[in-house]
Each structure stands twice: as C-alpha cells, then as structure tokens.
Amino acid sequence: xxxxxxxxxxxxxxxxxxxxxxxxxxxxxxxxxxxxxxxxxxxxxxxxxxxxxxxxxxxxxxxxxxxxxxxxxxxxxxxxxxxxxxxxxxxxxxxxxxxxxxxxxxxxxxxxxxxxxxxxxxxxxxxxxxxxxxxxxxxxxxxxxxxxxxxxxxxxxxxxxxxxxxxxxxxxxxxxxxxxxxxxxxxxxxxxxxxxxxxxxxxxxxxxxxxxxxxxxxxxxxxxxxxxxxxxxxxxxxxxxxxxxxxxxxxxxxxxxxxxxxxxxxxxxxxxxxxxxxxxxxxxxxxxxxxxxxxxxxxxxxxxxxxxxxxxxxxxxxxxxxxxxxx
Amino acid sequence: xxxxxxxxxxxxxxxxxxxxxxxxxxxxxxxxxxxxxxxxxxxxxxxxxxxxxxxxxxxxxxxxxxxxxxxxxxxxxxxxxxxxxxxxxxxxxxxxxxxxxxxxxxxxxxxxxxxxxxxxxxxxxxxxxxxxxxxxxxxxxxxxxxxxxxxxxxxxxxxxxxxxxxxxxxxxxxxxxxxxxxxxxxxxxxxxxxxxxxxxxxxxxxxxxxxxxxxxxxxxxxxxxxxxxxxxxxxxxxxxxxxxxxxxxxxxxxxxxxxxxxxxxxxxxxxxxxxxxxxxxxxxxxxxxxxxxxxxxxxxxxxxxxxxxxxxxxxxxxxxxxxxxxxxxxxxxxxxxx
Numbered sequence: 001x002x003x004x005x006x007x008x009x010x011x012x013x014x015x016x017x018x019x020x021x022x023x024x025x026x027x028x029x030x031x032x033x034x035x036x037x038x039x040x041x042x043x044x045x046x047x048x049x050x051x052x053x054x055x056x057x058x059x060x061x062x063x064x065x066x067x068x069x070x071x072x073x074x075x076x077x078x079x080x081x082x083x084x085x086x087x088x089x090x091x092x093x094x095x096x097x098x099x100x101x102x103x104x105x106x107x108x109x110x111x112x113x114x115x116x117x118x119x120x121x122x123x124x125x126x127x128x129x130x131x132x133x134x135x136x137x138x139x140x141x142x143x144x145x146x147x148x149x150x151x152x153x154x155x156x157x158x159x160x161x162x163x164x165x166x167x168x169x170x171x172x173x174x175x176x177x178x179x180x181x182x183x184x185x186x187x188x189x190x191x192x193x194x195x196x197x198x199x200x201x202x203x204x205x206x207x208x209x210x211x212x213x214x215x216x217x218x219x220x221x222x223x224x225x226x227x228x229x230x231x232x233x234x235x236x237x238x239x240x241x242x243x244x245x246x247x248x249x250x251x252x253x254x255x256x257x258x259x260x261x262x263x264x265x266x267x268x269x270x271x272x273x274x275x276x277x278x279x280x281x282x283x284x285x286x287x288x289x290x291x292x293x294x295x296x297x298x299x300x301x302x303x304x305x306x307x308x309x310x311x312x313x314x315x316x317x318x319x320x321x322x323x324x325x326x327x
Numbered sequence: 328x329x330x331x332x333x334x335x336x337x338x339x340x341x342x343x344x345x346x347x348x349x350x351x352x353x354x355x356x357x358x359x360x361x362x363x364x365x366x367x368x369x370x371x372x373x374x375x376x377x378x379x380x381x382x383x384x385x386x387x388x389x390x391x392x393x394x395x396x397x398x399x400x401x402x403x404x405x406x407x408x409x410x411x412x413x414x415x416x417x418x419x420x421x422x423x424x425x426x427x428x429x430x431x432x433x434x435x436x437x438x439x440x441x442x443x444x445x446x447x448x449x450x451x452x453x454x455x456x457x458x459x460x461x462x463x464x465x466x467x468x469x470x471x472x473x474x475x476x477x478x479x480x481x482x483x484x485x486x487x488x489x490x491x492x493x494x495x496x497x498x499x500x501x502x503x504x505x506x507x508x509x510x511x512x513x514x515x516x517x518x519x520x521x522x523x524x525x526x527x528x529x530x531x532x533x534x535x536x537x538x539x540x541x542x543x544x545x546x547x548x549x550x551x552x553x554x555x556x557x558x559x560x561x562x563x564x565x566x567x568x569x570x571x572x573x574x575x576x577x578x579x580x581x582x583x584x585x586x587x588x589x590x591x592x593x594x595x596x597x598x599x600x601x602x603x604x605x606x607x608x609x610x611x612x613x614x615x616x617x618x619x620x621x622x623x624x625x626x627x628x629x630x631x632x633x634x635x636x637x638x639x640x641x642x643x644x645x646x647x648x649x650x651x652x653x654x655x656x657x658x659x660x661x662x663x664x665x
Contacts, residue, residue: 052530053501159618189385189557194601194614201611216530223603223612246605260535262560263605266587274539275532278500 007178007210008041008064013073013083015056015063019283031283033059035234036073038309041178046204046211048225048242050218050257054279056234057214061180064212065097066090077178095125098171102183104163108155114141114166115151121173140169143206144199161192165199172207180212185220197224218261222246227315230254233282233290236309240316250318252295289321297322346518346551347374347397352411354389354396356622357404364622366392366406368575371649374519379545379552381566381583383559385598387619389575390555394521397553398436399428416518434464437512437550439505439541441524447496447504453480454492457511464515479510482547483540502533506540513544520545523555538565559602563587571595574630575622577649581656591658594631629661637662 013034021028033056041047051057062068064075066082075082082093101107108117118137122128128136138148144165155163164184171179181200185193201224204211215221221228222242229239230251238251249255256273263270275294280286286293292302301321309317310324354367367389374380384390395401396408399420413420415435420428432438440446448456457479458472467475473492480488483506496504505525512520522541526534542565545552554566562569562583569586571579571594579592590596600613617634620626626633632642642661649659 052532161618189619190559190598191385191601191615192618194603194612195616197603198612198614217603218531219603219605222605257531258605260531261605262534262538262558262564264559264563264587264599264602265606266563266584272535274535278502278533279530 004042004045006040007043007078008212009074009076010040010064011038011074011076013037013060013063013075014071015059015068016071029283032234032285033282034063034070035285037231037234037236038073039229039236039239041210041212043177043210044204044208045226046213046224048221048228049212049214049231050216050221050228051231052216052257052279054233054282055231056282057216057231058182060231061099061182061212061214065099065180066094067099091125095174096177098174098176098179100164100167100171100179100181100184103187104160104167105155105187107167108163110155113152113154114146114158117155117166118151118170118173121170125174127174136173140172143172143203144169159192160188161195164188164196168196168199168203172203175207176209178210178212180214182214183216184213186215186217193220200224218258230257233280233285235290236317236319237291238316238318238320239309240312240318241314244314244316248316250312250316250323251291251320252297252322253291256296289319344376345373346376346378346416347553348412348414349373349393349397350412350414352393352396352413353409354392354401354406355409356406358623362623365575365625366622367396368625370411370572370575370577372570372577372580374551374553376518377545377549377551379542379554379565379567381554381556381562381569382572383556383562383569383598384572385557385619387622388572389622390572391523392575393572394523394553394555398432398438398521399423430464433460433517434515435518437515437517437520439508439512439520439522439525441527444496444501444504446508449496452493452495453499453507457492457507457514460511460514475514476510479514480507482513483507483510483544484536501529502537505529505533505537509537509540509544513548513550516548517550519551519553521553521555524557525554526561527556527558534561541565559599571598574620574625576630576659577657578631578659579657580649585653585656589653589656591652591656591663592631592660593635593637593662597634629659 014036015034016030016032018027019029019031037060049057063070070083073083077093115137118140119133122133137151141148141150146165185196188196203209213224225242228242228245230237232253237253249258256275259270259273277294280293288304289302289307292298307319307321309319311317312323350371352367352370356364356366358364370393382390382393397413401408408421454473454476457476461467461472461475476492477488480491485491526537529537556562566583568582570577573594579595590599597615601615603612615634628643629646632638647659647661649657651657652663
C-alpha cells in the first residue's frame with residue numbers, strides 16, 4: 001500500500017453548517033455534514049464514496065475541492081495543504097482539481113454555446129491564444145465523442161447523456177490531475193449511463209486521471225472504483241479495496257446496504273437485512289456510534305463510545321465496536 | 328394426478344380472471360407546428376387479478392403515459408387518447424363520463440407517484456388527506472374516517488399513528504411520505520394499484536421497506552399492481568410479469584423468470600447488459616449506442632433498428648409485429664419470426 005504515491009490526503013476534515021434560530025437568528029446548533037473524515041487517494045485510482053442522502057458525501061466532495069470552506073482539518077494535495085489557502089493562492093491548484101456535476105441540465109449555462117462553455121476555464125486561467133483555444137475545444141469534443149459542430153450549439157439542443165459529455169469535456173480543459181464526479185450518471189437512463197461510465201474509464205486511462213466518484217448507486221460505484229468508502233451521517237463507516245467491501249463487508253451498515261440493493265437476477269434470491277427506521281437528522285446525530293439506532297447488532301458500548309476507523313488487514317478499515325477489543 | 332388436474336384448473340381460473348384489459352391504446356400529443364408525438368402507439372396488455380405487472384422502459388418509452396391514460400389523467404389539449412379501449416372488470420373506462428371516472432379513481436384504482444413531496448398537499452394534515460378520500464368515496468362520517476385513517480397508518484407501519492394524523496407532510500421524511508401515499512391509495516380497497524416509479528426518489532434501505540410494504544398491502548387487499556419503473560432490479564424483486572416498452576410500443580412481454588433467463592429482444596438484452604453488476608466482475612459495460620428517439624420522429628421500420636447491432640435491411644423498412652414466439656413470451660423483432 002505504502003509504495004503507491006498519494007495524490008490527496010484528507011485529514012480529520014469537518015464541515016459544519018450553522019443552524020440559525022430564534023428572533024435574532026443566532027446560531028443554535030450545527031449540522032455536522034462532514035464530521036472528522038480522513039482518507040487518502042492514490043495516483044491513478046478511483047475512490048468511490050457511497051452513502052444515502054444526508055450522509056454528507058456531496059458536501060465531502062465540495063469541501064475537498066474548496067467549493068465550500070472546511071470548518072476544520074487538512075486537505076493535502078501533492079504535499080500542499082489547501083484547506084487554509086486564500087483565493088489567489090488557491091487558483092493555481094484549482095486547475096488540477098475539477099468536478100463533474102450530477103444534473104446535466106443545471107450545470108451548463110443555457111446562454112453560452114458549448115464552445116464558450118468549454119473555452120471559459122482557459123480564459124479564466126489565461127491559457128493559450130484564441131485560435132489554440134478553439135483547436136483545444138474541438139479536440140476535447142472529439143475525446144468525449146461529440147462532433148466538432150457541437151461547439152456552436154447550445155445546451156438545450158443536447159440530450160442528458162450528451163450534456164454530461166460536455167460537462168466532462170469542460171472538466172478536462174485544464175488537464176486536471178484529479179476529477180471529482182458528484183453523482184455524474186445518476187440522472188441518466190441505464191443505456192446512456194453505461195456509455196458515460198465507459199467514457200470516464202477511457203479518459204482516465206488516456207489522461208492518467210485520478211477520480212473521486214461519489215454516488216448512491218452501489219453497483220455503479222463497484223463497477224468504476226478501485227477502493228470504496230461508505231459514509232453514514234457525515235462519517236466513514238468503512239473504507240477499503242472494492243473486493244473487500246463488496247465480498248466481505250464488515251460494518252453492519254455496509255452489510256445492510258448491500259443486501260437491500262435489488263438485483264436484476266431472478267435465480268438468486270438473497271437474504272435481506274432489514275434496517276429499522278430512517279436516517280437520523282445530521283443536526284442531532286445519536287451519541288456514541290451514529291448507526292446504533294438502526295444497527296441490528298448494537299450493544300451497550302455503541303450507545304456510549306464512538307468507534308474509530310481501525311485497520312482490519314489488506315487495506316480495509318472499519319469503524320465498529322464489533323471489531324475492537326475493550327480497553 | 329388429480330392434484331395436477333386441480334392445479335391446472337386453478338391456473339385456468341386465474342388466467343380467466345382478467346382485471347384490466349388494454350387494447351390498441353394510442354395516446355398522441357398534438358404539438359405546435361403540427362407535429363404529432365405518438366407517446367403511446369398501439370399498446371395491448373392485460374393484468375390478472377392478484378398479479379403484479381411491471382412496465383419497464385427508459386425515459387421517453389411511453390410507460391408513464393400508458394399509466395396516465397389508464398387513469399384518464401392525460402391533459403387535453405395537447406394530449407388525446409385517440410384509439411383503443413381500457414376495460415377494468417369489463418367496464419370500458421374510456422366511455423365513462425368525467426364524473427363516473429372520478430368515482431373509479433381512488434375507489435377502484437389507487438395511485439402512488441414518484442415524488443411523495445409534491446403529491447401530498449402541504450397545508451393539510453396527514454389525517455385530513457387520508458380521511459378526505461374516505462369521506463368522498465366511502466361516504467364515511469368525519470369521525471369514522473379519522474379512526475380509519477389511524478388504522479391505515481398503523482397498517483403501513485407507523486408506530487405512532489395517533490400523532491402522525493395531526494402532522495403535516497413537511498414533518499415527515501421521504502420514505503414516511505411514501506408510506507402515507509400508500510395508505511391513501513389503499514384506503515378505499517382498490518382493485519388495481521398503479522405505482523409510477525414509487526421508490527425512485529428513495530434511498531436503497533428505505534426502498535426495500537417500501538417495496539415489501541407494497542407487496543404486503545397487495546396481498547392483504549387482494550389487489551393487482553401495475554408497477555412502472557426503469558429499475559430492472561426492482562422488477563426482478565416484485566413483478567410476476569414484465570412488459571418492456573420502447574418508442575411507445577411493447578417490444579417484449581414475458582413472465583419475470585422467462586424475461587430474465589431467456590431474454591430475446593436486442594433492446595432488453597442491451598438494457599440488462601448495461602447495468603453494472605453487484606456480484607461478479609465485469610471489465611467493460613455493454614452500452615446501447617445513441618439515445619431513445621423522440622416521439623414525434625420515430626424511424627420508419629423497427630423503432631429500435633438505428634441502435635440495434637442485429638439490424639437487417641428489412642428492419643429499417645417495416646416495423647415487426649408483437650408475436651408470441653414461445654408460450655407466454657411475446658417479442659417484436661424479425662430475429663424471432665419464422
């Protein structure tokens with residue numbers, strides 16, 4: 001594990017949103033969207049992050065990119081801590097980190113032509129001259145499988161899948177090293193979804209990209225990732241190599257999540273683990289292990305003490321008292 | 328021997344008891360500039376009593392318009408049911424007056440939609456919205472209806488139903504709202520439950536709870552379900568029979584087991600192969616090139632032909648018919664015609 005080169009290291013990252021209340025709109029509490037998350041991303045790999053809505057996975061992606069300012073913690077990208085850098089100092093690093101968003105309808109400006117959308121980041125970063133920029137636009141359109149004529153059209157003339165290709169082309173203009181995909185295929189139909197997933201894999205190979213792939217769909221994440229992290233209420237419940245997580249999940253939440261996915265296979269009926277109740281509010285998470293209110297294996301200690309991520313061998317880490325020995 | 332005969336008899340009886348018969352349904356939308364979108368273009372199917380039928384397709388396949396046509400909720404203009412008949416228990420819904428149709432909705436047909444937030448009224452309490460249906464359709468008194476609302480909420484799994492009746496939709500989570508929708512849909516003991524993407528907006532752990540609840544309710548109330556979904560995993564889990572739609576038409580129809588184990592139509596095959604698998608390892612996903620054609624510009628010939636890797640010359644010239652190529656397995660494809 002250690003021979004591999006780390007591209008990104010996130011240490012004890014926290015992102016709290018204040019909850020305002022009362023007549024004076026004072027801060028009365030915090031939503032702990034991301035609450036002490038640490039992980040590494042190695043060069044050339046895809047780290048998948050799965051979780052249900054409210055787990056904090058999108059906030060995590062946005063905070064790592066510094067689209068949101070972290071409350072606490074470090075974001076070390078190629079040895080440099082980005083967490084506290086100010087705008088101007090941060091700008092050179094922005095080139096290296098790009099994002100592909102979920103909604104291909106909301107993330108492209110309807111008044112800009114596709115050529116302008118893809119060209120804009122180059123203008124902001126003062127790259128190339130006008131002619132070179134146009135060449136680059138055409139080149140990128142080709143890479144994502146769109147014809148050169150697309151550059152003079154507007155987003156509404158394209159289907160969802162094509163728009164997502166445009167979003168990917170825009171993310172690649174800066175030759176980034178690291179791309180975060182926040183639910184990049186969840187708004188697409190399955191036949192189109194597989195086209196975009198295949199495209200992302202091809203581009204990763206061609207441009208030596210490193211991905212952080214955030215999604216709620218466990219099958220999609222399994223397909224594209226090398227390692228997978230499972231989030232619950234702002235914290236990582238489990239993280240490790242894909243095959244360990246899917247074939248030998250240790251955390252009861254991961255086990256329940258995997259068992260709940262409907263599988264298009266009629267010959268194998270799997271045993272389902274039923275979770276009681278719903279996700280508690282992240283503004284008021286349960287004490288101790290935040291999963292204990294729904295956990296089929298919860299015991300006394302889970303209500304009192306918060307488990308830390310502990311290495312279980314072969315790169316698999318789990319935050320659960322079932323795997324720790326009492327001190 | 329005798330046992331087998333009895334079973335055959337029972338099966339025959341089951342087959343005779345059709346609840347819903349849709350024949351030659353065509354729903355068109357008349358758009359600006361004289362264009363006509365043939366959203367549903369000649370659809371026939373039946374649902375038996377106690378059966379769960381899944382209608383599968385991607386966006387633009389016409390699956391939702393089919394279900395809205397059955398409930399006669401097509402906005403007109405621009406939409407219109409131009410042809411066909413929809414018989415529920417032998418009664419043609421398309422021949423009913425608007426007033427008679429309102430009695431059918433809610434009473435004989437219950438509905439659940441995808442977005443539980445927008446299908447509940449934010450300014451009325453949960454109890455109010457459940458009892459409204461009961462007062463209207465079952466002529467219950469307010470008091471009776473309120474009591475029944477609490478019972479229904481208990482039935483769909485709310486432990487503190489007495490409090491929930493006084494709460495408002497915004498106080499509930501997505502999964503809880505969908506439970507309320509199911510309670511409303513089941514309140515008048517409908518013969519048919521139409522569920523349009525009932526779990527698409529929900530997380531997987533909640534989705535599993537809601538799917539189980541739907542099956543449990545179906546059995547308790549002895550109703551049939553028409554499930555509209557794009558998720559083949561959900562289909563494999565709950566459906567008895569499956570219809571795959573593409574370009575406003577049925578392209579394949581079979582029992583759930585047959586469809587997944589003996590898939591025939593190239594579109595269904597492509598759809599199944601483009602889903603990432605939870606078990607096993609796949610290097611590369613198969614994908615279907617191109618996108619679903621818009622309903623006002625269907626290709627001549629087979630509507631899937633431009634995206635089909637098996638397309639032959641005649642596929643581009645004429646549209647194949649939906650034929651029964653094996654017992655209870657229908658396919659619309661020249662590959663399977665004699």
